Amino acid sequence: MRLRLVLSATLISAGLLAGATGCGEREATPLPFQHKKAAAEAKKAPALADLDMADAKKTFGVLPAKFEAETNPVTDAKVALGRMLYFDARLSKNQDISCNSCHALDKFGMDGTKVSKGHKGQLGGRNAPTVYNAGALATQFWDGRAATLEDQAKGPILNPIEMAMKDEQSVVDLLASMEGYEKAFEAAFPDADKKERITYDNMAKAIGAFERGLVTPSRFDKYLGGDKTALTDQERAGLSKFVQNGCTTCHNGAGVGGSSFQKLGLVKPYPNQKDPGRYEVTKKDEDRMVFRVPSLRNVAETGPWFHDGAYDRLEAAIQGMAYHQLGKELPDQDIKDIAAFLKSLTGEIPKDYIKMPTLPEKGEKTPGPDPS
Ligand code: HEC
Numbered sequence: 001m002r003l004r005l006v007l008s009a010t011l012i013s014a015g016l017l018a019g020a021t022g023c024g025e026r027e028a029t030p031l032p033f034q035h036k037k038a039a040a041e042a043k044k045a046p047a048l049a050d051l052d053m054a055d056a057k058k059t060f061g062v063l064p065a066k067f068e069a070e071t072n073p074v075t076d077a078k079v080a081l082g083r084m085l086y087f088d089a090r091l092s093k094n095q096d097i098s099c100n101s102c103h104a105l106d107k108f109g110m111d112g113t114k115v116s117k118g119h120k121g122q123l124g125g126r127n128a129p130t131v132y133n134a135g136a137l138a139t140q141f142w143d144g145r146a147a148t149l150e151d152q153a154k155g156p157i158l159n160p161i162e163m164a165m166k167d168e169q170s171v172v173d174l175l176a177s178m179e180g181y182e183k184a185f186e187a188a189f190p191d192a193d194k195k196e197r198i199t200y201d202n203m204a205k206a207i208g209a210f211e212r213g214l215v216t217p218s219r220f221d222k223y224l225g226g227d228k229t230a231l232t233d234q235e236r237a238g239l240s241k242f243v244q245n246g247c248t249t250c251h252n253g254a255g256v257g258g259s260s261f262q263k264l265g266l267v268k269p270y271p272n273q274k275d276p277g278r279y280e281v282t283k284k285d286e287d288r289m290v291f292r293v294p295s296l297r298n299v300a301e302t303g304p305w306f307h308d309g310a311y312d313r314l315e316a317a318i319q320g321m322a323y324h325q326l327g328k329e330l331p332d333q334d335i336k337d338i339a340a341f342l343k344s345l346t347g348e349i350p351k352d353y354i355k356m357p358t359l360p361e362k363g364e365k366t367p368g369p370d371p372s
Pocket residue numbers: 086097098099100101102103116117118119124126127128129130131134137139140141142143149152153156157161162163207294
């Protein structure tokens with residue numbers, strides 16, 4: 001027997017609206033356990049019924065092969081250039097840190113630390129999120145301060161505690177000093193004037209184009225595609241509990257999160273209030289402790305969790321979410337099932353796509369490392 005979880009698009013959008021006032025108080029849809037037989041059947045795994053497939057498709061979404069952007073069409077040449085830039089530590093002051101240092105592509109786009117080390121070992125203030133599937137995010141950074149991947153890529157290179165380059169011009173000069181980069185920019189931006197080719201903007205476009213192909217489809221996409229057996233009974237039970245408890249109010253879409261700003265500590269205040277989140281960007285009181293909801297794709301591999309890296313066990317992070325966002329203390333079995341579901345979001349790393357390329361050789365005018 002198959003119970004149908006009532007989860008319509010209307011309920012989801014109602015949930016989203018309620019998010020501002022306290023979506024945590026929304027009652028879970030009662031299940032019609034009418035008679036003993038149904039109750040006994042429901043006790044067998046899966047504990048909760050399968051979601052209706054059409055509803056699941058509406059709530060979530062299959063990952064595309066790559067994320068497209070009208071403002072920055074993805075071409076092979078741009079991707080090839082972006083890949084070089086992503087791996088090139090010469091884009092940092094001491095030439096020892098690349099994007100890949102903090103977002104290691106063979107480690108699910110993470111460095112596995114609470115906060116990352118940048119120039120001269122300086123520690124950052126927030127946990128590094130993964131770059132995989134970042135194209136699914138409506139805005140970039142925990143506080144959403146960059147609108148696109150291209151905007152985002154301009155940040156870390158000039159950030160004094162990350163890659164610490166002096167200014168845009170010094171990055172442009174560095175790139176222009178290498179023949180290999182000159183050729184790669186020419187191939188990637190064939191229509192641009194020679195003088196306009198190697199620019200900070202075009203560098204960011206190439207990195208963005210490369211990142212738009214960092215996509216990790218998982219068994220969950222197969223499931224959404226109609227193959228119910230792609231998830232185990234426990235994972236399906238976890239999916240139902242994830243939906244039924246209201247996690248999808250915030251974690252929905254192809255990224256299973258990433259499309260909205262929400263208050264951390266919506267129902268029960270979050271203990272660490274040091275980082276006010278989006279307030280830093282808008283200076284509006286209502287944005288205190290508001291963060292862009294993270295995508296949960298690959299979440300089992302992207303610990304430690306939360307913007308401050310406060311949780312180092314996935315189960316504890318789930319418990320923390322249920323408590324702070326929904327005011328619930330979930331039974332152990334529910335936590336385990338939800339964790340099993342979240343693990344099914346671990347995707348396949350695109351091994352060929354992320355192979356470290358041969359980097360352009362230094363030219364005569366290429367500056368050396370600066371440890372100061
Ligand atoms: C020193 C470590 C470090 C380096 C180097 C670094 N990042 Fe990050 N990255 C971070 C941290 C920490 C954040 C989160 C910061 C925040 O939200 O304020 C972040 C955020 C991001 C995000 C946003 C993801 C999201 O979920 O919002 C993307 C995309 C990204 N970085 C890509 C890059 C690229 C591309 C480069 C190279 C140009 C790079 N990073 C270099 C540490 C680093």
